[in-house]
Amino acid sequence: MAPFKNLVTAFLNISTTLPCSFSTPRTYLLATFFFLLFLSTSLTNYSSSFTASALASRFLFAAMYISPFSSIKSSNTCLVSDLHDNCTLSSVTAMERTRRNSRKEETDVISGLSSCDIFNGKWVPDDSDPIYQPGSCPFVDDAFNCFKNGRPDMGYLGYRWRPHGCRIPRFDGRKMLEMLRGKRLVFVGDSLNRNMWESLVCALRESLKNKSRIFEVSDRRELRTQGFYSFRFIDYNCSIDFVKSPFLVQEWKASDKTLSRKETLRLDMIQGTSTKYHEADIIIFNTGHWWTHQKTYRGKEYFQEGSHVYNRLQVTEAYTKALRTWAQWVDANIDSSRTRVFFRGYSASHFRKGQWNSGGHCESERQPMTNDTELAPYPWMMSILESVISEMKTPVFYLNITKMTDYRKDGHPSIYRQPEIRRTHGMIQDCSHWCLPGVPDFWNELLYATLLLSHHDLSINH
Numbered sequence: 001m002a003p004f005k006n007l008v009t010a011f012l013n014i015s016t017t018l019p020c021s022f023s024t025p026r027t028y029l030l031a032t033f034f035f036l037l038f039l040s041t042s043l044t045n046y047s048s049s050f051t052a053s054a055l056a057s058r059f060l061f062a063a064m065y066i067s068p069f070s071s072i073k074s075s076n077t078c079l080v081s082d083l084h085d086n087c088t089l090s091s092v093t094a095m096e097r098t099r100r101n102s103r104k105e106e107t108d109v110i111s112g113l114s115s116c117d118i119f120n121g122k123w124v125p126d127d128s129d130p131i132y133q134p135g136s137c138p139f140v141d142d143a144f145n146c147f148k149n150g151r152p153d154m155g156y157l158g159y160r161w162r163p164h165g166c167r168i169p170r171f172d173g174r175k176m177l178e179m180l181r182g183k184r185l186v187f188v189g190d191s192l193n194r195n196m197w198e199s200l201v202c203a204l205r206e207s208l209k210n211k212s213r214i215f216e217v218s219d220r221r222e223l224r225t226q227g228f229y230s231f232r233f234i235d236y237n238c239s240i241d242f243v244k245s246p247f248l249v250q251e252w253k254a255s256d257k258t259l260s261r262k263e264t265l266r267l268d269m270i271q272g273t274s275t276k277y278h279e280a281d282i283i284i285f286n287t288g289h290w291w292t293h294q295k296t297y298r299g300k301e302y303f304q305e306g307s308h309v310y311n312r313l314q315v316t317e318a319y320t321k322a323l324r325t326w327a328q329w330v331d332a333n334i335d336s337s338r339t340r341v342f343f344r345g346y347s348a349s350h351f352r353k354g355q356w357n358s359g360g361h362c363e364s365e366r367q368p369m370t371n372d373t374e375l376a377p378y379p380w381m382m383s384i385l386e387s388v389i390s391e392m393k394t395p396v397f398y399l400n401i402t403k404m405t406d407y408r409k410d411g412h413p414s415i416y417r418q419p420e421i422r423r424t425h426g427m428i429q430d431c432s433h434w435c436l437p438g439v440p441d442f443w444n445e446l447l448y449a450t451l452l453l454s455h456h457d458l459s460i461n462h
Helices: 002-015 026-040 048-065 094-113 173-179 191-206 220-226 272-276 294-298 315-333 380-390 402-406 440-461
Strands: 121-125 159-163 184-189 214-216 228-233 238-244 249-255 261-270 282-285 303-305 340-344 396-399
Touching: 094 440, 159 440, 173 191, 173 440, 184 191, 191 214, 191 228, 191 238, 191 282, 191 340, 191 440, 220 228, 238 272, 249 315, 261 315, 294 315, 303 315, 315 380, 380 396, 396 440
Parallel strands: 184 238, 184 282, 261 303, 282 340, 340 396
Antiparallel strands: 121 159, 214 228, 228 238, 249 261
């Protein structure tokens, strides 16, 4: 009974905060409510409070999302049903009918997403071309450029993500750019978010007829010195930026009893680079992999709050404190009527027989996993993240890519993380990041589907 009461409360609360009023009959509201109730039964792995809050957040997110993304205009094509516009059947040309059918097919695909968990699915063979060709994008870091670095097999490009029970629209760079016209999208986080950022920049670049119409606002040198990198798409007046912030909270130095300075992590302070993105239109956060590094995971004399440095603190407690600091900053500084907040989940690693610095490897992997029993347990970090998000007043859309990445043991750079070096079995391998083109392209396809769904839902309600 508790989940039902929480859901009722959540539904009533968000109905008073939506940016547009419902003009539909009461039966539509009832249908919407029972649809949400139906969805709640599928979230049995979470607490009742998280279920209601998560559903409320997602419903509010969808209802509020479109107003800043009104660049895509619906067609004025005259339809047979438009009698009030004095339309006649003869005014619809064969080309317009073709476009209408194409739009209807797209509408059907988009509508199907509203009742589908797009993060629960499987990788299926696909012989279509990648969004951009291997080696074609000059903005891919060498560390992710497996084609340039000599990886001989291209089999890892022969799959696409298919959710159970629905289809996702293929990425359309021009349509994505239209949704981003006049906007600023910022990725904030570690090098896995940089992986996703480079993927999106390359995918959008591929849609440009004139590839020179993308401007590098800052370069790799500024990324190294200031933790910031930006590209502007001139014809769309939009920018796609990356801000390096591996923990989201501030890396620091504290003095010990001998007055020597040592590195610490301020769990109570958001990283100073937050001034670079707090007014962006879309922010995609992540943090995860740096919390698994030895110094962080051990937690000895590293975590700090105020002037106090903990002698030892469990990494789970430190991560919770850091995320709550991030959440409080978002709630206090982000205007949710303007800025949309995403959090991308943990991306799986596939080191076998060791870690990156102890002989861990993945270079022999050539196919995705197909058996769910092989998947790793759900990361503890994501359970904490879900709990923190559920307590926030700011709507946060959770890009839960953990499971879809766990299948893809074949998609990492492994020994092809550097160009023109001698490959040996014992060399350090990269089984955390992803080859580009590759798996992160589908994270961006899900981001694209989410924005498209938000636009579609509110367009038909207005």
